[in-house]
Amino acid sequence: MTTSPEELLPSTERALLHRIAVAQAEGRVPSLVAAVVRGGRTVWHGARTSVDGSAPDENVQYRIGSITKTFTAVLVLRLRDEGVLDLDDPLEKYLPGTGAGEATIAELLAHTSGLAAESPAPWWERTPGSLRPELSDVLGESPLLHPAGRRHHYSNPGYTLLGALVEELRGAPWEEVLRREVLEPLGLHRTSAQPQAPHADGWAVHPWADALLPEPLEDLDRMAPAGQLWSTTGDLARFAVFLAHGDDRVLSAESTREMRTPAAPAEAADVADGSAYGLGLQIQHRHGRLLVGHSGSLPGFLAGLAISVADDVAAVVLVNATSGPMVSVVAADLVRIVAEAEPRMPEPWRPLGEVEPSVLELAGPWYWGTHAFALRVRADGLLSLGPLSGPGRRARFRDNGDGTWTGLEGYYAGELLRPVRRPDRSLSHLDLGSFVFTRQPYDEEAPVPGGVDPDGWRGIE
Structure with a gap:
């Protein structure tokens, strides 16, 4: 029997179902739903429930808590891409007096x-949002704990301010702007600020007894941009595809890539567990792969979204309990199961359609001092530079159209690669941010900084 490239093998589906069954049973939660995305579409959905015969499907809403922040970040990036604001602008420019x-x-x-x-007490997640009608009620008298820009300190009020910014610049409520600019274009018709049937009820599970307590359902009002939304595994699976690949109706692939790029200095604990934060997205290293996404929790609910762009696999996990399994870990495990059991097929190698002789001339070995590197001309039109062996600085470079190239990542991000030619137009060396790369180690015919000993290479006398 053969399967289509989109289908999962029965053994993979069994492993996925086993993982969520263990999470639901050991985590002691009323229900758990999950979905896996591969190749831009949902390829698996699973559910476990404490009620026989009523397993929730991909259209049942759960509250997703702080995954809401990622939606709010998308709205802010849209404003930036339209030129309405700059990310380096101070908030005071648009919302003075906060x-x-x-x-x-x-x-x-x-x-x-x-x-x-x-926000100041009482705890905002379990009290009516009407207690905090103004931004000043959300921020309190002394909202700042640390110097701006110095450390990563997760802040729910910070996303309240971003929601207020969206409302100020769009002239409409955050929920309305979100529906018009993100939910409708992406077809997320089961994502909403208020629960819409069918939806799960939120529960607390007694830590020492198999007993339940219903959690209150509160409208977060001003705090909504930080955690209000309800959604489904079906909608979040589609949202994961957007975050991985972009959609020009909402945000370009370049802008979603920017969201996935670390933007915050890592705390010591973050370095130890391999985590970071981008623009509205959490970034983690798990099982040897890079995952982006977000976790979420509100009383009665837990949510996790994990995406491996390199594997083209994403997973969503939703639970209707205040505590239970670490859903971000479960989501990461679902990604791992698929990525390891059914590794992504590489795209077929294809040669360049056309290559300029002056570009092809750059290809081959180069030396920075005695360090050997290789420069390759890629089929996508980029150059790639990396050590011939072992660890070292690697980067891709984009053609600037004037004979120079700009680094795209790592140490050389934004740095200029400039081929330098002799008066007869033959290639002399590469200048990369003041580093001189030559065809031979310490080439005496190139302007090696510090010069080259005129007696050349020698043995030990």
Whole structure:
């Protein structure tokens, strides 16, 4: 029997179902639903429930908590892409008088604004949003705990400010703007600020007894941009595809890539567990792969979204309990199961359609001092530079159209690669951010910084 490239093998589906069954049973949660995306479409959906015969499907809503922040970040990036704001602008430029206006929009997105993690008591997640009708009620008298831009400190009020920014610049409520600019274009018809049937009820499970307590359902009002949304595995699977590949109706692939790029300085604990934060997205290293996404929790609900762009696999996990399994870990495990059991097929190698002789001339071995590197001309029109063996600085370079190339990542991100030619137009060397790369180690015919000993290479006398 053969399967189509989109279908999962029965053994893979069995492993996925086993993982969520263990999570639901050992986590002691009323229900758990999950979905896996591969190749841009949902290829698996699974559910486990404590009620026989009523397993929720991909259209049942659960509250997704802080995954809402990623949606809010998308709205802010849209404003940036339209030229309405710059991410380096201080909040004060658009929302004066908040007391947190020295923080930039980028710092708010990356949780480096210095704001407190929570709003003043009582705890906002379990009390009516009407208790905090104004931004001043959300921020309190002393909203800043740290200097802006110095450290990553997760802040729910920070995303309240971003939601208020969206409302100020769009002239409409956050929920309305979100529906018009993100949910409708992406076809996320089962994502909403208020629950829409069918939806799960939120429960607390007693830590020492198999007993349940219903959790209150609160409208977060001003805090909505930080955690209000309800969604489904079906909608979040489609949202994962958008975050991985972009959609020009909402955000370009370049802008979603920017969201997935670390933007916050890592705390010591973050370095230890391999985590970081981008612009509205959490970034983790798990099982040897890079995952982006977000976790979420509100009383009665847990949610996790994990995406491996390199594997083209994503997973969503939703639970209707205040505590239970680490859903971000479960989502990461679902990605791992698929990626390891059914590795992504590489695209067929294809040669360049056309290559300029002056570009082809750059290809081959180069030396920075005695370090050997190879420069390759890629089929996508980029150059790639990396050591011939072992670890070292690697980067791709984009053609600037004037004979120079700009680095795209790593140490050489933004740095200029400039081929330098002799008066007879023959290629002399490469200048990369002041580093001289030559065809031979310490080539005496190239302007090697510090010069080359005129007696050349020698043995030990």
